[in-house]
Amino acid sequence: MFFLSLLGSFILTRLVRDFATARGWVAVPTQERHLHKNPLPRLGGVAIFVSFSLSLGTAYLLALHNPRLHSLSLKALLIVVVPASLVFLLGVYDDIYGAGPYFKFGIQGVAATMLFIGGLRIVNIPVLFGQHTLPWFVGLPITVLWVLAITNAFNLIDGLDGLAAGSALFSTLVAFVVALLSGQPLIAGMTLALAGAILGFLKFNFNPATIFLGDSGSLFIGFLLSALALQGAQKAPTIVAVAIPVVSFGLPILETALSVIRRFIAGRPVFTADREHIHHKLLQHGMTHRQVVILLYGVSAIFALLSLFLLWPTGSSLGLVLAVLGVGIWIGVQHLGYLEFGELARVAQRTLDQRQIFINNLAIRRATEELKVARDYEQIRRILVAAFGSNDFDAFGLSVKLQPGESLALDSGPGRKSELSFHWHKPGRPKSLEGLSVWTLTLDLASSSNCQRGSLAVHRLYSSRDLQIDVNLLTSAFPTTLADALDRTLAHTAQIIPLPEQDSGLITAQAG
Incomplete structure (x- = not known):
């Protein structure tokens, strides 16, 4: 099956x-995200589908x-091939005429429902529901979601x-190895046929490509792999049925997850194409x-090898796979x-950091309250040093x-000071910030009066x-409170009053 599919794909x-080029069914690089010239x-996808079939x-x-x-049951074949053919035709239509995302999701949903009716379904999710069998009204949307996610994940990475x-x-x-080891000849045969079709096509699709996979290919391949994973899950142990497909589809799943999350964070529509x-x-x-x-082939190979570790699930192997995946994805x-x-x-x-922010905010609030009852200029300075000494600022100038x-005894000297x-x-x-890279926040001090x-x-x-x-705490009540404190304390501070020239003494008076 492999060699027949390989040869057929190579020829087709x-x-x-040549046929698509002659008919003008080509992708013209009109958008910035397009990388071909x-x-x-x-x-x-037509060559892959026909050679596979x-x-x-x-x-x-x-x-x-x-x-x-x-073991090649016609019924078992048709359960997969018929809805896969529907998705393939959807891709052909999209390649030639174009189709909107909701229309494509709708047709894919119908095809996924056909799989569910045919018996290919997610019957339990041990991580969430234990070994309990899911009722159909829960299993159906989960099955459809799985199929749509994998189908479009392969479509999403079709950019190079x-x-x-x-x-x-x-x-x-990976699907072939799992099917072979778990005694599922039908899936093994279908994966061999698909592998041959893909390999024959890659001769013309690898850089520099002379033909694109198109939605007819990416949607068909993604749908078929999601369906084969469901079919294999019917007889395989739980960990094999659930974990191995997820890990083996690692690259497209990761791409899909990153795209959805980053577009959501940025407030952009999830279905909007970009160069990210x-x-x-x-x-x-x-x-x-x-x-x-x-490089991404290498990443796909690593995902594939890690998924095969789960064929013999133990606590240590599962932990190793999760650790490698977690660290690798994080670094990547x-x-x-x-x-x-x-x-x-x-x-x-x-x-x-909210706790530290809370502490720093509290220091400014406390300083604001203490300034309301400050008795003299020296106390104002101590309050400011205490407030800014405990937060993220490096210096201040008052x-x-x-x-x-107005004047101060502690600042007395030749002449009268105005500042x-x-x-x-x-x-x-x-001590000096001159020449250093700093940013400064200057607060004008205007009192309530x-x-x-x-x-x-x-x-x-x-x-x-x-x-x-x-x-905001520094730019709202704090400057006015500080200015009021200066108003109040300086107006009641001892002044230095010069006597007539014939008297060299000083009389200290309390301003009232």
């Missing part, structure tokens, strides 16, 4: 390519005359020459088209540099305008760490 792909035919048909005819092949077909080939080989897929990000990192495809996503996930990580970190008749200044820096920080009392400038060295304080 060339014929389909010249128009190329899109109906590569011919191979299955030939195998069935041989089975009629060979008792050892009686040979990527979707190559990734599907690895998943198909995994392969796009790798190209942006300077890799060539072919290097990206080979970090390396890709998605802005959406960077922002999500920042928000998550800020959530973890500049106070003195009103006529007071006080500078503070956090221990361990440079609209008296301008100067300004307070708070400084912070640039850092990758977020500012852990609510800046």
